[in-house]
Amino acid sequence: MVEATHLSLHVPEPAVRPGGQPDFSNVKIAKAGAVPRPEVDAAPEDIRDLAYSIIRVLNRDGEAVGPWAGLLSDEDLLLGLRNMMKLRAFDARMLMAQRQGKTSFYMQHLGEEAVSSAFRKALQKGDMNFPTYRQAGLLIADDYPMVEMMNQIYSNEADPLRGRQLPIMYSSKEHGFFTISGNLATQYVQAVGWAMASAIKNDSRIAAAWIGDGSTAESDFHSALVFASTYRAPVILNVVNNQWAISTFQGIARGGSGTFAARGLGFGIPALRVDGNDYLAVHAVACWAAERARRNLGPTLIEYVTYRVGAHSTSDDPSAYRPKTESEAWPLGDPVLRLKKHLIVRGAWSEERHVQAEAEILDEVISAQRQAEENGTLHDGGRPSVRDIFEGVYAEMPPHLRRQRQKAGY
Amino acid sequence: MPRMTMIEAVRSAMDVSMERDGDVVVFGEDVGYFGGVFRSTQGLQAKYGKTRCFDTPINESGIVGAAIGMAAYGLKPCVEIQFADYMYPAYDQLTQEAARIRYRSNGDFTCPIVVRMPTGGGIFGGQTHSQSPEALFTHVCGLKVIVPSNPYDAKGLLTAAIADPDPVIFLEPKRLYNGPFDGHHERPVTPWSKHDLGEVPADYYAIPIGKAEIRRPGSAVTIVAYGTMVHVALAAAEDMGIDAEVIDLRSLLPLDLDTIVASVAKTGRCVVVHEATLTSGYGAEIVSLIQEHCFYHLETPIVRVAGWDTPYPHAQEWDYFPGPVRVGRALAEVMEA
Numbered sequence: 001m002v003e004a005t006h007l008s009l010h011v012p013e014p015a016v017r018p019g020g021q022p023d024f025s026n027v028k029i030a031k032a033g034a035v036p037r038p039e040v041d042a043a044p045e046d047i048r049d050l051a052y053s054i055i056r057v058l059n060r061d062g063e064a065v066g067p068w069a070g071l072l073s074d075e076d077l078l079l080g081l082r083n084m085m086k087l088r089a090f091d092a093r094m095l096m097a098q099r100q101g102k103t104s105f106y107m108q109h110l111g112e113e114a115v116s117s118a119f120r121k122a123l124q125k126g127d128m129n130f131p132t133y134r135q136a137g138l139l140i141a142d143d144y145p146m147v148e149m150m151n152q153i154y155s156n157e158a159d160p161l162r163g164r165q166l167p168i169m170y171s172s173k174e175h176g177f178f179t180i181s182g183n184l185a186t187q188y189v190q191a192v193g194w195a196m197a198s199a200i201k202n203d204s205r206i207a208a209a210w211i212g213d214g215s216t217a218e219s220d221f222h223s224a225l226v227f228a229s230t231y232r233a234p235v236i237l238n239v240v241n242n243q244w245a246i247s248t249f250q251g252i253a254r255g256g257s258g259t260f261a262a263r264g265l266g267f268g269i270p271a272l273r274v275d276g277n278d279y280l281a282v283h284a285v286a287c288w289a290a291e292r293a294r295r296n297l298g299p300t301l302i303e304y305v306t307y308r309v310g311a312h313s314t315s316d317d318p319s320a321y322r323p324k325t326e327s328e329a330w331p332l333g334d335p336v337l338r339l340k341k342h343l344i345v346r347g348a349w350s351e352e353r354h355v356q357a358e359a360e361i362l363d364e365v366i367s368a369q370r371q372a373e374e375n376g377t378l379h380d381g382g383r384p385s386v387r388d389i390f391e392g393v394y395a396e397m398p399p400h401l402r403r404q405r406q407k408a409g410y
Numbered sequence: 411m412p413r414m415t416m417i418e419a420v421r422s423a424m425d426v427s428m429e430r431d432g433d434v435v436v437f438g439e440d441v442g443y444f445g446g447v448f449r450s451t452q453g454l455q456a457k458y459g460k461t462r463c464f465d466t467p468i469n470e471s472g473i474v475g476a477a478i479g480m481a482a483y484g485l486k487p488c489v490e491i492q493f494a495d496y497m498y499p500a501y502d503q504l505t506q507e508a509a510r511i512r513y514r515s516n517g518d519f520t521c522p523i524v525v526r527m528p529t530g531g532g533i534f535g536g537q538t539h540s541q542s543p544e545a546l547f548t549h550v551c552g553l554k555v556i557v558p559s560n561p562y563d564a565k566g567l568l569t570a571a572i573a574d575p576d577p578v579i580f581l582e583p584k585r586l587y588n589g590p591f592d593g594h595h596e597r598p599v600t601p602w603s604k605h606d607l608g609e610v611p612a613d614y615y616a617i618p619i620g621k622a623e624i625r626r627p628g629s630a631v632t633i634v635a636y637g638t639m640v641h642v643a644l645a646a647a648e649d650m651g652i653d654a655e656v657i658d659l660r661s662l663l664p665l666d667l668d669t670i671v672a673s674v675a676k677t678g679r680c681v682v683v684h685e686a687t688l689t690s691g692y693g694a695e696i697v698s699l700i701q702e703h704c705f706y707h708l709e710t711p712i713v714r715v716a717g718w719d720t721p722y723p724h725a726q727e728w729d730y731f732p733g734p735v736r737v738g739r740a741l742a743e744v745m746e747a
Binding site: 128130160161162164165169171172173178179181183186188189190191192193194195196197198199200201207219220223224226227230392393394395398399400 | 435461462466467469471472475476477478479480482483484485499502503506507511512513514515516517518519520551552554575576620663664665667
């Protein structure tokens with residue numbers, strides 16, 4: 001007989017709390033170029049290792065190395081750098097605008113710019129993303145006008161969403177960007193449904209689902225994986241592991257599974273883990289998954305290992321739950337600086353040109369901001385009509401809403 | 411004209427809709443090869459192939475979530491939740507997603523889905539196979555809610571729901587599947603083949619959503635009901651010998667308020683009946699609207715007859731079910747006052 005023991009509950013804790021010395025020694029990082037690139041039709045059980053390693057292309061010297069390198073030209077990479085810089089500058093201006101009271105809320109991408117910017121390049125026109133709130137790089141990299149994004153952030157009279165949505169909850173069918181919910185994980189299984197529809201119609205378009213590390217704990221994440229697995233849906237299941245879910249470290253959602261990528265294995269879904277701060281690696285892995293989907297080989301799960309340098313949103317202060325200097329200790333570096341260094345090593349870029357590009361981009365962002373502010377900001381200037389509250393609940397307004405609109409005076 | 415049970419009518423609605431629109435797809439638990447636990451989708455997979463009618467994992471949130479994604483793509487999914495009691499895992503997808511996609515994207519994306527669910531008791535289903543959760547949907551802006559009471563309406567309203575540009579919750583009173591059950595559970599079941607509304611055209615037709623129907627014109631009192639309770643109300647009026655006007659709402663949202671107001675203005679008395687629990691039930695909304703619109707016509711207070719505010723019991727089903735005796739008592743109460 002087994003001797004009775006007093007049970008105790010295990011509650012995971014991050015390695016360090018505020019006041020402590022940042023420590024990422026538990027994040028095991030493969031050498032750039034070390035992880036093999038399997039054929040896209042490899043059997044999931046033969047590539048299980050990829051769910052536990054980290055695919056990297058850029059090494060410490062800024063060189064692109066290994067089997068995942070070589071897909072992008074100088075021109076592609078210069079555009080990629082520009083898109084990331086634009087996203088960063090956009091975020092900085094909008095964060096400031098929120099502090100100036102021009103809008104209620106903002107969420108920035110600082111440190112995570114490579115993930116959505118590089119991913120977009122792996123997709124084609126007509127493909128559909130089901131994003132969360134931290135993938136605006138998908139829009140910027142697809143040349144969605146910044147002024148439209150700002151109109152939405154300001155909820156002004158030119159807001160394409162008529163003031164109904166929280167700032168940054170964009171929607172653009174034309175740019176393959178499904179309306180953001182603000183709810184968590186619901187979009188993950190919707191993406192699978194969209195991909196199933198594309199397969200039902202023998203189309204060639206694919207879908208991409210997005211989720212953060214924390215929200216993988218939601219049941220809709222598991223719903224999505226089982227549907228994607230059962231119907232071999234042409235979908236890329238993206239998990240952006242930025243280490244923090246507001247104040248909760250990723251270990252709370254991850255539990256004992258080792259990595260988030262490993263979640264895919266039980267469903268028979270090939271799962272890759274990639275350096276999310278490496279533009280080239282993100283793009284290469286996304287292309288691999290997109291090719292699988294387009295060749296009707298089914299879903300792929302990708303975990304992007306990255307770090308949320310800023311706060312979760314304008315409503316929290318990270319120094320209350322993690323060491324202030326933790327981002328400086330993050331071992332995968334800064335995605336903009338890493339690509340910049342690579343381009344300089346390639347001989348396609350220089351410090352001078354970078355400084356010049358920063359200035360140009362800032363001008364571009366400021367000019368878009370001026371233009372947007374002519375349409376108003378949250379509390380000043382033009383705003384959507386009160387009528388817009390009642391429109392669009394249904395295709396055709398039912399009698400009870402018409403009565404309520406009249407009561408409101410419109 | 412062919413005669414159909416409510417099951418056959420629902421199946422026919424999906425059949426004719428799939429036939430005329432290649433974007434209509436049907437799926438849910440046991441829905442494909444087997445044709446559904448109530449057999450509502452029998453034969454559809456054989457006829458339209460397994461990419462248009464198929465089985466799903468037991469995952470209601472996944473069923474509705476996938477349907478939303480398909481609708482965003484451009485399909486018109488008509489999905490089945492095996493029992494309305496099983497819809498709760500999908501409630502987030504229905505209320506915060508399906509219901510608001512048009513609104514939050516300003517029409518950039520829409521969500522033309524139909525979610526069918528067998529509802530109500532009377533089949534000894536106990537607490538997890540008998541619920542009537544309609545008020546949980548009528549409280550959500552952006553959804554439409556339909557409860558048919560007969561095969562003719564079931565087909566015409568389901569085809570309309572499938573063609574509708576917005577999400578529709580389609581609640582099928584399971585006790586009515588095989589006959590117009592009036593609550594006299596001790597009597598033999600009348601089949602739909604012996605009822606006028608069991609006559610259902612084989613071809614496509616649609617009934618506009620949002621129109622009530624007067625099932626029995628009368629002058630003494632108005633009974634507002636829907637689903638199974640329409641037949642219970644008719645039986646109660648007959649049992650009591652009271653000249654009641656029985657309104658079958660058919661669509662709870664949008665609601666045909668004009669028909670209710672015209673009737674109560676005429677009769678001055680009203681009983682509101684539903685099988686769902688009383689407190690915060692849809693009857694409370696109806697009573698409130700009548701009070702707002704017909705107050706000076708009312709001769710007596712409005713009375714509600716509903717399920718007790720308890721879980722749906724198993725052995726005591728007929729003590730729980732608001733049958734013709736309870737509705738009859740309510741009629742007597744409003745007539746005496």
